[in-house]
Amino acid sequence: MMTKAAEIDIVSVSKIYGSTTAVHSISLKIPSGSYCCFLGPSGCGKTSTLRMIAGHETISSGDIRLGNTVVTDLPPARRGTAMMFQSYALFPHLDLVDNVAFSLKMKGVDKEERRAKALEMLRLMQMEPYANRKPAQLSGGQQQRVALARALITDPEALLLDEPLSALDPFLKIRMRAELKKLQKNLGITFVHVTHSQEEAMALADIIVIMSDGRIEQAASPREVFERPATAFVARFMGDHNVLTGRVISSADGVLTLQVPEGQTFTVAGEGRAEGSPIDIGIRTDRVRLSEPGEKTLGFNGVVSNVEYRGASVKITVMGAGSEDFTVIATDADYFEKPVAVGDAVSLSWRLEDAVLLGSAAA
Amino acid sequence: MATIAASKPTPATNAQGRKALGFRLPPRTVSYLQSAPLIAILGFFFLLPILMILVVSFWDYDFAGLYPDFLTMNYEETLGSWVTWKTYLNTLKYTVVVWALTTFIGFWVAYFLAFHIRTTTMQMVLFLVCTVPFLTSNIIRMISWIPVLGRNGLVNSTLIEMGIIPAPIEWLLYSEFAVILAMVHLNTLFMVTPIFNTLMRIDKSLIEAARDAGATGWQILWNVIIPLAKPGIAIGSIFVVTLVMADFSTVQVMSGGQSASVALMMRNQMSLLQYPAAAANAVVLLIVVLLMVAAILRVVDIRKEL
Numbered sequence: 081m082m083t084k085a086a087e088i089d090i091v092s093v094s095k096i097y098g099s100t101t102a103v104h105s106i107s108l109k110i111p112s113g114s115y116c117c118f119l120g121p122s123g124c125g126k127t128s129t130l131r132m133i134a135g136h137e138t139i140s141s142g143d144i145r146l147g148n149t150v151v152t153d154l155p156p157a158r159r160g161t162a163m164m165f166q167s168y169a170l171f172p173h174l175d176l177v178d179n180v181a182f183s184l185k186m187k188g189v190d191k192e193e194r195r196a197k198a199l200e201m202l203r204l205m206q207m208e209p210y211a212n213r214k215p216a217q218l219s220g221g222q223q224q225r226v227a228l229a230r231a232l233i234t235d236p237e238a239l240l241l242d243e244p245l246s247a248l249d250p251f252l253k254i255r256m257r258a259e260l261k262k263l264q265k266n267l268g269i270t271f272v273h274v275t276h277s278q279e280e281a282m283a284l285a286d287i288i289v290i291m292s293d294g295r296i297e298q299a300a301s302p303r304e305v306f307e308r309p310a311t312a313f314v315a316r317f318m319g320d321h322n323v324l325t326g327r328v329i330s331s332a333d334g335v336l337t338l339q340v341p342e343g344q345t346f347t348v349a350g351e352g353r354a355e356g357s358p359i360d361i362g363i364r365t366d367r368v369r370l371s372e373p374g375e376k377t378l379g380f381n382g383v384v385s386n387v388e389y390r391g392a393s394v395k396i397t398v399m400g401a402g403s404e405d406f407t408v409i410a411t412d413a414d415y416f417e418k419p420v421a422v423g424d425a426v427s428l429s430w431r432l433e434d435a436v437l438l439g440s441a442a443a
Numbered sequence: 444m445a446t447i448a449a450s451k452p453t454p455a456t457n458a459q460g461r462k463a464l465g466f467r468l469p470p471r472t473v474s475y476l477q478s479a480p481l482i483a484i485l486g487f488f489f490l491l492p493i494l495m496i497l498v499v500s501f502w503d504y505d506f507a508g509l510y511p512d513f514l515t516m517n518y519e520e521t522l523g524s525w526v527t528w529k530t531y532l533n534t535l536k537y538t539v540v541v542w543a544l545t546t547f548i549g550f551w552v553a554y555f556l557a558f559h560i561r562t563t564t565m566q567m568v569l570f571l572v573c574t575v576p577f578l579t580s581n582i583i584r585m586i587s588w589i590p591v592l593g594r595n596g597l598v599n600s601t602l603i604e605m606g607i608i609p610a611p612i613e614w615l616l617y618s619e620f621a622v623i624l625a626m627v628h629l630n631t632l633f634m635v636t637p638i639f640n641t642l643m644r645i646d647k648s649l650i651e652a653a654r655d656a657g658a659t660g661w662q663i664l665w666n667v668i669i670p671l672a673k674p675g676i677a678i679g680s681i682f683v684v685t686l687v688m689a690d691f692s693t694v695q696v697m698s699g700g701q702s703a704s705v706a707l708m709m710r711n712q713m714s715l716l717q718y719p720a721a722a723a724n725a726v727v728l729l730i731v732v733l734l735m736v737a738a739i740l741r742v743v744d745i746r747k748e749l
Contacts, residue, residue: 165652166648171652182653183655186658
């Protein structure tokens with residue numbers, strides 16, 4: 081029913097509050113009809129960015145374009161965006177029909193017409209049976225559906241969602257997540273979703289934008305973020321890679337050799353780094369084996385500091401090579417074949433191709 | 444959280460208390476004992492006086508004394524006299540005008556404090572500034588208007604000196620204008636406080652959501668803020684209506700004895716030792732005010748605020 085979707089183009093946008101800069105001149109293109117997740121720890125600038133797209137926050141410098149329109153100075157309602165708020169922000173004094181019809185009422189649509197349209201929207205969200213209830217009489221998941229209905233009734237080109245799932249319990253979170261994805265597919269409009277959950281972003285997004293300290297660390301597909309994290313921050317934040325930090329000691333044939341402060345040396349595929357320059361590498365946690373390094377593998381010796389049983393896998397934390405929490409995810413079969421306990425000295429190994437070169441944070 | 448923390452220690456202390464005393468009071472008795480002080484206070488200072496007024500309103504009297512009786516004469520005289528009706532009408536007029544003005548002023552003061560002052564500290568400071576006049580007595584605040592509004596008072600002398608008016612304005616003091624001015628001055632804070640309280644509880648994201656839906660400033664005010672402020676307006680209205688309906692000092696002082704109110708009428712009856720007549724009048728006023736409060740509560744559900 082709604083097919084128009086807009087590309088969102090963010091051009092060197094900054095947000096400055098007094099003396100603190102929340103967003104440092106970020107640039108990003110979100111293709112039309114895609115599901116984009118802004119991911120990062122609290123205070124990283126992801127919500128400020130979303131609110132600037134929505135028009136609820138002024139843009140200190142830079143421009144935002146939506147489709148063919150520069151929306152930088154337009155009020156929220158004239159941008160073609162709709163926002164869904166973290167706490168849903170449903171009007172407590174209005175029933176569901178009036179909540180959903182609110183924007184139509186503001187436009188001066190007459191009562192019969194706006195109520196009919198609101199009911200249709202509620203039907204789409206399967207909330208029609210509750211049409212005459214007040215928001216306080218609904219569960220969290222139901223409130224979210226109403227908030228979605230209210231946002232979508234304006235026929236937006238882009239829907240902006242501010243941590244939409246954070247108020248829900250874990251089971252509902254997963255269910256509503258699937259509903260959001262389905263809705264986005266059906267409507268074909270651009271969704272921009274702010275979250276601090278890696279799992280949520282991986283599950284939903286076409287593009288994940290990882291932010292830290294007001295800057296974009298990486299903007300890429302979930303697969304690329306997972307397989308080739310751009311920076312040490314992304315690798316640590318996504319949690320699927322161990323990060324080792326050292327200095328380059330030699331570079332040959334597309335292979336860099338680095339040395340960590342503790343003295344061990346490792347190699348990683350990559351080039352273009354000067355000898356002596358600082359370097360971070362990431363090693364997939366699920367590819368590390370609890371075995372002696374052989375000819376074709378790399379590794380080091382460390383001491384087990386923690387073991388967590390997770391059913392199908394076991395998470396083993398090891399101290400060594402300058403890392404306090406080098407993580408190994410072993411399958412339960414592998415682990416129980418040769419179990420280790422806290423305090424044991426272990427050898428870890430991985431293959432060259434399981435290590436990735438990480439860009440430096442300043443780059 | 445708070446209820447868990449507060450209720451948990453109780454069984455423990457009870458258990459110890461029982462052991463130490465060696466006997467056990469039935470739980471029902473304990474509850475009655477705990478509420479006894481409040482019952483005593485309300486009984487002696489609230490219920491008993493009202494009952495006495497009710498009883499006395501049926502008594503007989505002459506210039507020398509009161510005679511226990513059961514007469515409806517006092518009510519017949521009160522309700523049958525056109526003076527009573529005129530006085531009630533006058534009092535209602537004051538109430539309506541003062542209510543309208545205090546609601547208007549109170550809402551905007553509260554709105555300014557809640558939405559235009561950004562820091563909580565500043566909000567609290569300004570709110571306390573609003574309460575400063577309450578550090579002096581009602582009567583003093585009222586009397587202070589006399590040198591301002593009088594025939595040769597501040598306002599008149601300033602206007603004459605500036606050449607705006609040739610002669611003093613007579614209706615500034617000892618007039619209905621003066622009564623209403625003083626009543627608004629005395630009662631606006633009773634409106635500001637509850638409205639400020641409800642406005643502070645409005646989730647700011649509701650206002651953003653309304654703006655996101657394309658609402659203009661006035662539309663947000665009319666469709667979101669005022670509906671959500673209704674309980675506060677209702678509570679403030681109850682304060683103002685009951686206070687103005689029962690007022691006699693402001694009317695007497697500020698009108699210079701030229702205007703009347705129900706309470707003033709009662710005071711005059713009492714000064715003539717017509718206690719049963721005053722009591723009947725009081726009962727009628729009590730009923731009227733209770734009906735007004737009930738009407739307010741019927742229009743607005745204030746339970747959320749209590």
